[in-house]
Amino acid sequence: MTPVQIESFFARLAAANPEPKSELEHVNAFTLLVAVVLSAQATDKGVNKATRALFEQVTTPQAMLELGEDGLKEHIKTIGLFNSKARNVIALSEQLVRDHGGAVPADRAALEALPGVGRKTANVVLNVAFGQPTMAVDTHIFRVANRTGLAPGKTPRAVEDGLLKVVPPAYLLHAHHWLILHGRYTCTARKPKCDTCPAHDLCPRLGVAC
The missing domain is CATH 1.10.340.30 (Hypothetical protein; domain 2)
Incomplete structure (x- = not known):
């Protein structure tokens, strides 16, 4: 993805879910x-x-x-x-x-x-817990980053480092939640829901059977 595409990608994810939260229940x-x-x-x-x-x-x-x-x-x-x-x-x-x-x-x-x-x-x-702009790369983020070309990498650490470099600062705090949720519910492993993806037109999979 180009910088302009990346900006648009996160802008769309943010518009769809302005305040993403962890799905793990906790009290402190x-x-x-x-x-x-x-x-x-x-x-x-x-x-x-x-x-x-x-x-x-x-x-x-x-x-x-x-x-x-x-x-x-x-x-x-x-x-x-x-x-x-x-x-x-x-x-x-x-x-x-x-x-x-x-x-x-x-x-x-x-x-x-x-x-x-x-x-x-x-x-x-x-x-x-502490509001630091970190990137916790799980299987969902690893898949989305490589599949979309957002931050390709062969290891979770390589993807983490790549994402920290390319994600616009305005989106960095919530970026890992947006990517996890996108991978969990839309850009899924076996049958990605390209027809409902808000950023389908930005993805290199466009025109490729999902």
Whole structure:
């Protein structure tokens, strides 16, 4: 995409959804962090179903430690890899209490030092909880960036770096949400809904059977 096309692409996504939100339910930065850790290889819908009752009871790292690993497992046992995820959540809660006074740090290095937290998770927390213009590249963003020519790359990090370079500053704060939602509901993996895409005329797939 050219710079003019990219500007138009995000302008259309913004017009359709001016204030995009994370679909992971949470009540504060800690519950967001937990939800994102649990969402690895799981759907947001499945995580929300499992955490709804959990987050009514647990909203701080100390409360999570008091619940304990076995108690946490009872809440999240419907989520894939729940055993290892429960261990990580308890371990990161211990680290937050010990090293950060029970607060979630607004710092990438500190977040990535937590058990079960990688770059993508850190990017989500920095963006959603702290309003930083990060780009959390999941499978949806990776697909959209490559399929549309917005920011082609062979790895998530390459796509992230490419997007940070080409997304206009005015759209950067919400860009990763717009792209995730676009990939999840419109520019889908198997049968992209090109006929309802607001930016179909800007896409290199134009004229190619979707």
